[in-house]
Amino acid sequence: MRKINKKERTKKEPALDKIAVFEEPEHETIVLGKYRLVVKIRCNDVCHTYYAKDIESNEDVLIKLGSKEKKELSSDFNNSKALQDGTGIPEVKCRGQENEYNILVMNILGPSLEELFTSCSRKFKLKTVLILADQMLKRLEYVHSKFFIHGNIHPSSFSMGIKDYTDVKKVFLTSFSYTRKYSTSNKPVRCNKHKIGNLKYASLNAHAGLEQSRRDDLESLGYMLVHFAKGDLPWQNLKAISKLDLLDKIYRSKKATSISTLCETLPTEFGLYLNYCRNLEFGETPNYSYLVDIFRNLADKLNIEYDFVFDWERD
Known part of the structure; x- marks a missing residue:
């Protein structure tokens, strides 16, 4: 230098x-x-x-x-x-x-979804959440089609495009430090050699020390979508004396919080999505079209148009 x-x-x-x-x-x-x-x-x-x-x-x-x-x-x-x-x-x-x-x-890329979430007072309107969900699910489907899992899905793992270089309406998946090939075996193994990624959005199986698969990326995305739509998660402000203590408290809170409680005040489709992800078997191939349609059908039901006008673009 x-x-x-x-x-x-x-x-x-x-x-x-x-x-x-x-x-x-x-x-x-x-x-x-x-x-x-x-x-x-x-x-x-x-x-x-x-x-x-x-x-x-x-x-x-x-x-x-x-x-x-x-x-x-x-x-x-x-x-x-x-x-x-x-x-x-x-x-x-x-x-x-x-x-x-x-x-x-x-x-070069534009701001991360974490930064945009903060710029919108830590809550997105439902239309923005649904348009983002559509693109983010497609990004994960592509990564999984190459026999990789991302391994650390959270809002800073996604960025928007930037004017003069990329499509400002396009969501980019980034930060592949934790990405690895996934196993197609039927049963997960207990594996502590991998970090679990961002604690707030980590799947229950990741917390339990199990090897992650495609279902875990999708579950993490589900927590993101709930957070975007509600503005908070039950385990986001827990106090702890150490990182291990925080890890334990977040895990306990996630296990104790039912999906219906987590998704209360939200359309039932959010709970439908998370229940599907949690019920996937370790090596099972997710039905990505079904997951995309959950949110597209919700948009149709509420007459929400995918016009790609996001909350952060409003005056």
Whole structure:
């Protein structure tokens, strides 16, 4: 990595509309010889994500920086490459290493659904939830068709497109660090070698230490949809003295909360979806068309048009 002078900056910066911008880099920094870090937009326990500029082509990109000691970015790159041809899967350009960092360069995307959820006061209207559900189910169907499970479905795993680069109405599935091949055997095995992902949206089987399969991605998506539509989940604000304690409390709360209670105040279709997901066998192939139709039929019943006008686009 090298510092650059302000004179080397190009005038055009990436569009940052509705993005939760955290901070600019402390120094003007070039990575992999040609990418200038512009602004850090998010961070988690895997990596820091930046908007960046290719100073040779003037193209805007996303760059993830993660510790060399962790293997998540390598997994993200390899899994993204394996899934590259799918609709709503972002293109990864290259990867490399500099100093103590693993670096992943990918196509620029818009805000994550987590950021958009926050911008809408942590609740979406039903129409937005249904339009998102339609696309997110298709993304998971594609990933599963390639014999992968995502393994960490939560709102930050999805981003919208960004103007001038991708379709702003399209949902992209991202963050493939936890993605892995799934087993087609009939019975799950107890397997503690994999992390379970985001605790708030993890499936009951993941909490129980069982190997995950396609059903677990779909169950996690169900919790997301309920959260989007209701604005809260029963286990989201639990107090704990440690992460293990929190893991245990969330698991107990999920087991104790019936689907009918979880989905009260929502149309019955949300409970129908979650019941279907929880009743799938470990190696069973989900009926994705049935799941998509659950929400499309709800939209028809309520005269909701899939016009792709989302809550965050309203004045």
